[in-house]
Amino acid sequence: MATPVYSGGARAPQRGRPRDASRDDALRQAALEVMAEVGYRALTMDAVASRARAGKATIYRRWESKLDLVIDTCTQLASQNLPEPDTGSLAGDLREFLSSLAAFLSGPVGKAAQALVGELPHEPELATAFRETFLIAQRDVLRRILERADHRGELRPEAPRGLAVELAGAALIYRLMLTGDPLDVAFVERVVDQVLLPLVAGGQ
Amino acid sequence: MATPVYSGGARAPQRGRPRDASRDDALRQAALEVMAEVGYRALTMDAVASRARAGKATIYRRWESKLDLVIDTCTQLASQNLPEPDTGSLAGDLREFLSSLAAFLSGPVGKAAQALVGELPHEPELATAFRETFLIAQRDVLRRILERADHRGELRPEAPRGLAVELAGAALIYRLMLTGDPLDVAFVERVVDQVLLPLVAGGQ
Amino acid sequence: MATPVYSGGARAPQRGRPRDASRDDALRQAALEVMAEVGYRALTMDAVASRARAGKATIYRRWESKLDLVIDTCTQLASQNLPEPDTGSLAGDLREFLSSLAAFLSGPVGKAAQALVGELPHEPELATAFRETFLIAQRDVLRRILERADHRGELRPEAPRGLAVELAGAALIYRLMLTGDPLDVAFVERVVDQVLLPLVAGGQ
Amino acid sequence: MATPVYSGGARAPQRGRPRDASRDDALRQAALEVMAEVGYRALTMDAVASRARAGKATIYRRWESKLDLVIDTCTQLASQNLPEPDTGSLAGDLREFLSSLAAFLSGPVGKAAQALVGELPHEPELATAFRETFLIAQRDVLRRILERADHRGELRPEAPRGLAVELAGAALIYRLMLTGDPLDVAFVERVVDQVLLPLVAGGQ
């Protein structure tokens, strides 16, 4: 579902008043604000509509449900905030990527994402969408970082890249969502230097 | 909130009919069953009450809200299912503890815990309770495992124990709640052999 | 309260979907049916809503409470069932009016009205509404009957009309609500011939 | 039901602690106060118990239900407040009896009685009890007044005594419960002089 549906995908001759695309952003913005203020559970469609000075029908014309609205709002933001650093070294790339990801997740989007996580077990569609946008995107950036490092000869041949990618995400998410400990630079550096690099970096 | 509140802590001369403690268990059991069937979102107090053949007031007398009931149900179970292995070796202890923890989290309690995670950002009391029961308990077992290993001389002097403990939990939780990948024995062994042991185990 | 409230009395430009006026009747009908079946005490809003295939909110949007709904249902019916006989003679008019009023009050509306009477002492608004619809309307018909008789010269000059009007109502209501004795034609005739006519009719 | 039930009517050897009869009055008093304050509908057993500093079980040991408690409270009072005047003349007896009845009914007991009236149609037991205490008792006094007048030769031979008795009650009750007009001396005198005496008193 994810993104707003604009009347049938097919080429319709476009009758009547066209949908105002600027309402999409207004509604997403309102959704993000409400979510940041009261959380997912307490977010109501009426509140979002009222804050965007829109009618509920205008929301439901674009998203199928509250969940659909929220996930689209989050993934939209997430996909626009994934940096792709290229500092020339594995350590540099990892530090930069994880740092900026940590900074981004520490904001309202992180809270919204966490709210979504609670819904995953019983909403398969949401789970799929969430994984494909939030997780796969991060993972792909990390994979490309490792690939470039490999081309530079920085990796051990048998380096467990999948495990490294997984641990990088896990370390951040665990702090973010479970322990609540800060996602600061010191932590990122400890993870990079003591865990990720030893796991994949070449001998020496 | 967490646990059912039994009137004033002080020594009151016991007025009126005392709470029937067996209802606590019946209600927790009902809550767990309903949660396993329909998930946290769709769990209603009426359903729990009806399944336990109880009145809603009986629930609200003990727990302040649906969330409070669920968290108590989960932490109660969690605290009763934390093994404390002592196989004589660090590798053995870690494998056994993480395996049985993974198995436990793969069941209904894991799903319930995940639902709770979604509520943490906007419910500070819940966050505190969750961390003190779910997280600290696990962490303490792991810490004791490392301590015993240290006494046996298995650890490097400067081993980053906190980081090891954190990564062990993170690896499991990340799979459980985010990626949905299976928490099987192979995964546990990879984490133990390639990540945890290299991180802390002594030279040789 | 009495009648369903349709938004602000002032001239608002009518925004949003207008109230479906046909729901009013459906709900009043349902209320009357339920009341006739189980009585006022056992009448629940859920039952009324369900019978009218309506939501409870739809009821509460129009009436403030169960009492308000019932009183409106009754007065609506009452105002539509007050005959205005004109037989050409005082005795004929009284007999006809009181007979048909008695017949009407012997049905479900009478029971409902009785239920309302029990609430009057502690619900001033209800008392006012009840008196203005139930009582004043009956009283006015009787007053007009006496007036026409006066024009025909049937009344004594100093006839205590107010007392006659009051006694006519009292005799019926007392049987209906207190003693439970039947409101039959014989009773009406006794009241008319032995009480009302002697009280007001001319000498001879 | 009506009156508090003291263990089986049969001759039981009375074992255990006997019921504290003073609680009856305390509870009846509390019931009357609560009823006068909030009406029948809003009267709760908890409120009565709490005001009498009694447990609910203590109420239910004596009366079967809220209705039962209230009706007993009222009829108890009613039966103690029915005067039996004997002034030596029909007019005097009627004036005195109706005046004091009017005064009594204008107090809290009148309001309570009115509340009961609303319940009569759907509570046959209550209706029976109410009629046998409230109504029959009044009626009997009036009947005896008429009888004494008859012995004194004050009545016409064919005087419709039943109708007179009925109208006397009806006139009071109608004002009390329906119109809310005051039950003052002037009204009683008008009813006696213009309605009752003409109806039954001897020619001359």
Place this chain on the structure above:
DNA sequence: CAATAACCGAGACGGTACGTCAGGTCTTTGA
């Protein structure tokens, strides 16, 4: 005098209905 049984206040218990609120749909007027 001890045992016994019913009393007492208090309040938890299973239920039922309350009046409110939110989700998602439908129906107006106006642009």
Place this chain on the structure above:
DNA sequence: TCAAAGACCTGACGTACCGTCTCGGTTATTG
């Protein structure tokens, strides 16, 4: 045809009250 507004049905919410039951404790009568 779309937008805003808000009525609509559904169903869960948390509270209040009903009438019953269960406590600790009291008070008469019985043995």
